[in-house]
Amino acid sequence: MRVQKISLLAVAVAAGLSLTACGSSDNNSGGGDSSSPSSAASDTSGTQGSGGSTGSTGSTGSTGSGATGSTGQNGGQSSSAHGPTGSGRASGAGCTTAHLSFSTSGGMGEGELIVNMKNTGSADCTLHGFPGVDLKSKDGTVSASRSKLTAPTVTLQPGAETRFTLHYPPNNSGGSGETFTQLVVTPPNETHSTTLNAGINVPVTDGSGPGITVDPVGTGK
Secondary structure (H helix, E strand, O other): OHHHHHHHHHHHHHHHHHHHHHHHHHHHHHHHHHOHHHHHHHHHHHHHHHHHHHHHHHHHHHHHHHHHHHHHHHHHHHHHHHHHHOOOOOOOEEOOHHHEEEEEEEOOOOOEEEEEEEEOOOOOEEEEOOOEEEEEEOOEEEEOEEOOOOOOEEEEOOOOEEEEEEEOOOOOOOOOOEEEEEEEEEOOOOOOOEEEEEEEEEOOOOOOOOOOEEOOOOOOO
16 A cells, blocks of 8 residues: 555646646747747837838839939920921911911012912821901001902922012102002911011002902912
């Protein structure tokens, strides 16, 4: 019986030692908990790292957005800059003053002045109607009246030329008359004018004689 009690006591002690060892293991686990602040610091570091990464991403996004805006503006300018390269007109559109060059020459008869217009653009353009012509002298300005001719439609290819005729009464009166030194010409359906030098001398009358008239563009020789 005594031997059996000793054996039982030994078993109980062994069991106690076993429990103590388990407790020690739990305490070590608790030591793991003591490392929890380190784990939290790591999380904080991770958060900062994530935040830094986020900030970096935001910066990249901002740079990308700026670059896109800049590219869009440049594209707009490029597109805007492309208009003048193509003369800014569709083929066959109305001729503009900016894309015409002007010159004068003598007409077929006395009292005639030819005004020539050349297409300096890079596309075809059309003219239809009467030009506006104002004659300027030191005493004032006179506007030419329209003749009764029918206006044709004239299409000018790049480099091509057309004309119209200005009719005025020549000064055969023997007097000094009135001399117009400038012509202000406005092409049909345009609002911009060009000024040409001239030397047109007409008699001074009471208005009962022939006046100054202009033919439509594209008529005459």
